[in-house]
Amino acid sequence: MYAPTRGDRVFGYGPDAEWLLTKSFKTCTVVFEREPRLTTRMILDGIATKAGTFGYAPMFEKMGRCRLFKWQEPERIVAQRVSVFKGYDIRALFLADETNEGAGAVTFHLVVDVCYALRDDLANALNFRELVERFGSAALKEVRQIQRDLIPTGINTEVSRERLAKDIVPFVKELGSFALPCNIQAKVLSDPVRIVVGAQDESLW
Numbered sequence: 765m766y767a768p769t770r771g772d773r774v775f776g777y778g779p780d781a782e783w784l785l786t787k788s789f790k791t792c793t794v795v796f797e798r799e800p801r802l803t804t805r806m807i808l809d810g811i812a813t814k815a816g817t818f819g820y821a822p823m824f825e826k827m828g829r830c831r832l833f834k835w836q837e838p839e840r841i842v843a844q845r846v847s848v849f850k851g852y853d854i855r856a857l858f859l860a861d862e863t864n865e866g867a868g869a870v871t872f873h874l875v876v877d878v879c880y881a882l883r884d885d886l887a888n889a890l891n892f893r894e895l896v897e898r899f900g901s902a903a904l905k906e907v908r909q910i911q912r913d914l915i916p917t918g919i920n921t922e923v924s925r926e927r928l929a930k931d932i933v934p935f936v937k938e939l940g941s942f943a944l945p946c947n948i949q950a951k952v953l954s955d956p957v958r959i960v961v962g963a964q965d966e967s968l969w
Contacts, residue, residue, distance in 0.1 A: 775802050777945045797870040804828045804856035806944045807872060811854060811952075814942035820851070830854045831879055838883070841906040842899045845885045848910050852935055853879040874952055876936060878927045880911055928956060 776789055785791070796803040808830045812822035820832040831853050838847035855875040882890040884898070896904050908914040912923045920926070933956060941951045 775799075777806065796872075800858035800860075800870050800872070801828075803872060804858055806946065807856040807874070807950065808854065810942045810944045810950060811856075811874075811939060813945075814939055815852075818938065828856050833881055839910055841910075842903045846890065846895065846899060846903060846907075847883045847885075848907055849881040849883070850910075850931075851879050851881060852932075853877040874936075876932050878911075878931045880907070882907065932956065 775794070794802065805828065808824070808828065812820075812824075812830055812832065815822070815832050819834050819836065821835055823831040823833070825831065831851055833849050833851035835849060838849050840847055853876070856872065857875065858870050858872050861869045861871070882895060884890055890898075892904060892907075895907065905914065912920055912926055914920060933954065936952055936956070937954045939952050941949055944950055
């Protein structure tokens with residue numbers, strides 16, 4: 765079920781949706797462009813399901829966001845005591861074209877970034893501060909090398925371009941077509957556009 769922000773309805777969908785008819789829900793026809801927040805959520809659900817066939821596990825967050833990790837494929841550092849997991853931060857959004865030519869047409873977009881998670885040998889989450897306090901600054905250097913932030917000669921000034929070419933584009937191409945929870949097929953176009961998304965990054969200190 766999903767209740768769009770600032771909406772007055774709760775939507776139920778998926779393989780067990782008929783059960784909701786016994787709970788005072790009613791069947792309705794939804795036009796994607798008229799319920800864009802619902803649509804972006806279904807896009808995330810569909811992508812998470814498709815990525816699950818590749819071994820990714822989803823972590824849904826607020827504001828139309830989902831992180832996907834392969835928990836079974838860590839890179840281990842600090843004598844096998846710390847695991848580094850590479851994943852993808854997925855955000856679905858919609859844009860309305862308010863120009864005369866667009867006449868309010870709504871298009872749906874996917875924001876994909878590479879993200880990482882750290883776990884100790886007891887599977888407890890670590891942030892950078894905890895990593896340095898417990899395992900030393902050398903551990904942080906190893907993590908940043910895995911993230912491609914550092915190369916043997918110093919800071920990698922091409923890290924964004926490398927992540928796009930080596931991680932993001934192949935992942936999006938692998939997604940290809942996927943099914944929304946309402947059994948409608950959707951497709952992610954693999955022509956990327958680089959953008960800057962405002963966010964509060966985790967501080968080292």
